[in-house]
Structures are given as structure tokens and as C-alpha cells.
Amino acid sequence: MGVVIWSNGRLYGPEEPLAPGIDHGLTVGDGVFETCAVYDGTAFALTRHLRRLARSALGLGLTAPDEGAVREGVAAVIAASGPDVGRLRITLTGGPGPLGSPRFAPADQRQSLFVLAGSGAPSDVSRVIRVPWVRNERSAVAGLKTTSYAENVVAVSEAYRLGADEAVLANTVGELCEGTASNVFLEREGELLTPPLSSGCLAGITRELLLEWSAAVGLPVREAAPGELRYDVLDEVVEGSAHLAMSGSIRNVSPVVSLDGSEVEAGPLCVEAQRLFQARLADDLDP
Template structure:
């Protein structure tokens, strides 16, 4: 676990972390009615800080708000404002190593009932150390007893804070059983994702991942890997995936902002491939790491000063 750094953007200004609070009677607290995104900031010595796919993370906030019905964020927050606040926040905290920035739109209207349109919102942004949420040298995964919330219950494309109770249930069950993380299945028994990361497998040299109709988050890093794989000439297929395909895969790995590109060495007690990090995972992790730091081809990296 990592603590927020000293300064937080909250209520249209930078404040000490301890002052960034929401009412216990707010919709964000009562109903988990907030949406968020997390993006990495790479620190290159004392001179340069860069954010990865900042426009895509801003767009995800806008789209999450639209899906849920939060109707003020897009009007009040342009992309330029989002970039400006990010620069101000990172400069105020002056990180010496790589960090994550979590940006959240909270519905902070008090006791409004179960509604969202027209409700007041507050944006928060804070910085914390870029510590991966899963092991980077090989995970052991357990199929969750809990099913992934379907898109027609809580939309998978929106990063809704309250929906992550589903992820907590799955991951805690896996940890209690001695595993590192969980694999969600959808209502039809197809593979979705981990508790907070997208999943890939490799069979016969083809990279396979559940498609966006399989109750998954359409992850920004997922899209990044698909692009990098295609550029490297790796065949890519997005489709429904059966659990047993993971058991006989040559490689399995996961990706996400907070997960990086992390190999999976065991699924439900079955060793994946030869029990080592596979060549496709190694190659894409190398490409992904390089893209986080400097990218002239895709325009994914924004200079924060």
C-alpha cells in the first residue's frame, strides 16, 4: 500500500492531503458515486516528468461520467485544464521517482437520493508511489467464486468507484486462499479479467484477449499492448475465452496501469506453459516500458515539465 503524497488537488485548489475530505452524507460516500482514472508519471532525474496517454485518461473520465449520468464534468473541465492541474499537482509534490496520479470525479451532493443528474461534483487528484499491485515476477491466479458484474448491471466501460466492491470480493477470496489475484468469469463462464487488470494469453504464437463485449474494462494499457503487438507482427485475436484455454496456454499475462505487464505462472493450481515468463510477455513488457518513458511514434507521452 502507498500513501498519497503531501499535496492533493481538491475543490479547485491544491490543499494538504489531510484537508481533502468528503462529507459522510455525500453521494460519493453513500453510494460510491464517483468515477476515476489512474495514469503513470515517469520521473527522469530532476529535469523531466512525463505522463502516459494523458488525453486517453481524460477521455475515459469524460466517457465514464457520460455513461453514469454525471453531467457537469465535461462542461467544467477541458483537456487543457486537466493537463494544467496535472502539471501543478506533480510540481507541488516534486516526486523523485515514478508515481501514479489518480483523478476522480466525486458526486458530493449530500443526501440527494439515488440520482445523479444535476448533482454537484468535486474533482480530486493525488499522487502516490508507483508500486505495482501484483507480483512482477510471476502470479498465481485463482478463478473467482464471484462473477464479474455484467455491463447491463454496472457498465464495465465506466470506472465507477462503487463497482470495485466486486473486485474486492474476488481478490480477497483469492488472497485468503493463498493466491495473488483472481480471474473473473462472466455470466456465461467466459474469462473477463483479473480484479483490476486485463488478461492475455498466447497459444501457437497468437496473442488472444477477451473482447470488449465480455464485461471487461476497455483498458488503456490493454489497447497499448494490442497496438505494440500488431507493430511487432504478433497475430492478435479479440474474442470470448474459455477458462480451460488458460490451463493449456503457452503464456498468460496481465496488464493495467497499476499492474504493468505481469506474467502469470499458475492458474487454479496448473502451471502455465513451462512455468517461466514467456517470450511474448517479455517482448511486450520491454516495448511497454519503453513507451511509458518516451514515445515519438504514437504521441502517447505528455511532457509535464
């Protein structure tokens, strides 16, 4: 299916002109976004995604979007899409702005809001590589889901070049951080651990739900303490004494079966976490 776009109360085709050339999201990456999976015509965990969208906007210095307008756009693109719709993207930018980084004065700002729907399907397993680039946990936009995605484009392009589908990064102090579009979970010694937010990783919605749902049923999944997961812990995955899983809005919880081109086993806790997430997802599409 093609991409369906909504903005300013109407639908657009993927080839129709929409954003002005001076949109600050285009010229300097001044914007935030959310990606949701779509199941049975419903955007999964939309309320949580909208909450994070507002948090990212405010963190970037933008005004939080009108939630009613966003929900209107979501309903419109899903209704106009075919049965294969599986992915939704909500983008908010600073709107028209100067060619440089500063924005127009507040009275002159007109933010742009776009909602897009298209195809997308979760991956049952993930294949990842390590890359030499790092996340800056002290960045001004650490933990915000911004449209400034060039670093991720470079890293995931390298992953695809090497036959993988995701790259996993350290932060500047050598801690395990995250993937380019996913959070990471490390299974060892009977626990499934995910890096803390202090590592600079995004507060992923799938990550958040897995922590909550695991706690409710007694599955040993927790946020690691700062410094507990070093990047070189991935050597243990290659050796077979630890296991890895990635989580994200489209891949859900996805055990890793290849790291740096070496086949690795999916860990039992990784598989159980995947099963738990799929079961709870079916119970409530807006948890």
C-alpha cells in the same frame, strides 16, 4: 512518500477534511476514476485516460469534467510530490446528493473532482487466482470505470489472502473476462489473445496500446472473437499448454508465473509483449 491531493484549485494533505459526508461518490459510489502511472514527472498516456474518464462520466450520467481543471490538478500534485511519485488517481463524483441513489436536480448538482498522487511501481510478474464471482457483461455500468469497487475489493482481498496479487474473473456466460484491476491476455497456439469488450471487461489503456503497438510491429496479439476464450481455458495454463499475462496502468504488461498457487511458466509471447510495451513507453509518455 505520502499522498498529495488537489481539489478546487488547491492542495490538501491526506488527513485534511475534503469531501462532505453527503458526497454521492461516498454514499452510493456515484463516481468514475482513472489511474495513471507517472514516469519522470509525467503522467503516462494522460490524454487517453482523460478521454476514457469523460466516456465513463457520460455513461454514468455525469457531466464530463473540465479537462483543463484536471490537467491543472495533475500538474499541481506531481509538482508537490517527491521523486518517488509513481501513481496518479483522478476521481470525479456526483458531488453532494441525497442519501438514496437519485441525484439532486441538474441545477443543484455540484460534481466533486479530486486528483491524488502517491507512490507506485510496476510488477515484473503477476500471481493470480481464479475466484467464484463473475462480471455481469449486461450491467448498466459494464465497461465503465466507476468508483463502485466493492466487488473488486472482495476478489482481490481473496487473492492476497492466498498469496497472489490479482484475481481473474469470468462473466455470467462462462467467458474469460478480466482481473479486478487489469485486463488479461492468453497465449496459446502462437497468438496472444485478449477477451473482447463484449465480455464486459474494461477497455484498458494498456490493453489498447498493446494491441496497437503489436499490430505495428507484426506481433501476433489480437482481440478474441466473442465466445472464443472460455473461462476454463485457464486449465491449459496450469497444464502448461497455454500462458497468461495481465495488463494495467501500474503493472503494465506482466507475465503470470503462478495460477491458483501452482507455478507456471511465462510464455514467450507474453515476455515479448512486455518488452515491446516497455520499449514503446520510453519513446512517448503520451501516446
